[in-house]
Ligand SMILES: Nc1nc2c(ncn2[C@@H]2O[C@H](COP(=O)(O)OP(=O)(O)OP(=O)(O)O)[C@@H](O)[C@H]2O)c(=O)[nH]1
């Protein structure tokens with residue numbers, strides 16, 4: 001079981017106890033400060049780094065202005081190409097993300113990186129792990145790197161990541177790279193935000209292909225055989241090929257395998273070319289529309305669910321009502337269905353009041 005984590009705005013609740021977010025929905029301190037959201041959005045669109053950083057922080061902390069800001073930015077989004085980079089811990093995701101970003105920067109493309117992993121060697125716009133890489137990007141205004149903690153976001157990690165990506169999109173980033181460790185459902189949901197998903201494999205992880213989570217297998221548009229300088233690369237490639245051979249085409253696209261040695265920048269050009277090929281094939285296929293629709297259906301449902309849960313549990317009164325109902329059900333004084341209907345009625349009332 002996961003360790004209980006305090007909800008950021010309401011430590012009384014923990015994420016493990018209740019998965020829905022029963023915290024107060026906004027940061028109350030921020031509510032009192034008047035903010036010109038339109039001007040802020042304009043600054044972001046002009047590429048102002050501080051305005052961008054502030055926006056991402058606002059989104060992450062569910063600042064009172066985050067929703068309005070995202071609404072102001074939304075009409076200016078939809079231009080980025082989002083690349084999800086996932087794979088087991090230590091497979092070289094950060095190194096490869098970094099190389100791919102450098103490749104795009106060399107073409108004067110603006111890049112945003114979201115590392116959904118506190119252990120990733122990116123922090124506050126600089127990369128800690130590797131000093132040479134750090135020098136490479138630290139003063140480059142064309143690249144924006146944001147590291148996010150993996151848990152504890154209101155509305156869930158995938159939603160926050162999606163919102164951060166929207167902000168980066170509005171700021172004119174042509175490519176957004178999202179690095180995430182491919183282990184849990186949260187991570188699979190994050191990867192689903194991407195237009196193109198890279199799944200990293202490395203030789204020497206035992207029964208790599210067999211052990212790979214079925215879910216990840218299904219979402220991979222490109223398989224990256226990283227650390228292919230290591231022994232066993234041929235075997236993993238053969239296994240992957242065999243598996244891909246059996247898998248049906250997905251909307252006219254057959255996932256490819258690209259060999260890389262991220263540390264030596266080998267295979268990065270080939271990878272970028274394969275991404276471009278995927279992008280082209282995708283652009284021409286009717287599947288793109290369907291994928292986008294599916295994407296927004298999922299996001300809208302998650303958002304509506306979140307808003308709805310907030311209506312139910314809004315304020316102290318809401319929390320108290322939930323506590324009281326839970327106590328009644330636990331004591332068998334009320335059945336859970338009747339109690340849930342009472343909660344629904346509360347949400348209805350809260351809507352009527354607005
Ligand atoms: N030999 C070899 N080492 C590599 C290669 N790519 C990355 N590494 C090394 O593998 C280690 C892990 O690399 P990261 O890029 O941090 O891997 P990651 O997947 O981001 O790791 P987590 O974020 O912790 O899951 C580092 O020591 C890298 O230098 C490669 O192609 N070949």
Ligand SMILES: [Mg+2]
Nearest residue numbers: 093094120121
């Ligand atoms: Mg990493």
